[in-house]
Amino acid sequence: MTGMQRSSSDLDIRRRKALFRSWHRGIREMDLVLGQFADAKIADLSEAELSDYELLMEAPDRDIFSWLTGEAETPGNFDTPVFRQIREFHVGAADGGLSVEAERAK
Secondary structure: OOOOOOOOOOOOHHHHHHHHHHHOOOOHHHHHHHHHHHHHHHHHOOHHHHHHHHHHHOOOHHHHHHHHHOOOOOOOOOOOHHHHHHHHHHHOOHHHOOOHHHHHHO
16 A cells, blocks of 8 residues: 555545545655554544544654654643554554554565
8 A cells, every 4th residue: 555545535624634634744654654544544533533633643743653653652632542543553453454564565
């Protein structure tokens, strides 16, 4: 998987923007982490979860990556249920999610 796989045609404008921003982060690893998660889950996030997701996307890529990998402690305002969903999606490869390491191997 090298880019967005999900169509945004059935999404409201807020979710469309979040999906686009998920795949256009700045560093490829975060494109994969947030993009894959958004492809799979963006339509199902509640309004509160979407707000948390949008807040998370305001954080620098390297910070998010270090929180997800456990290299740094996640600050309380970012340690939300949606952040934990992202971590589980990739680290646990739950719900069909692929790890970043698996993507690098392709």
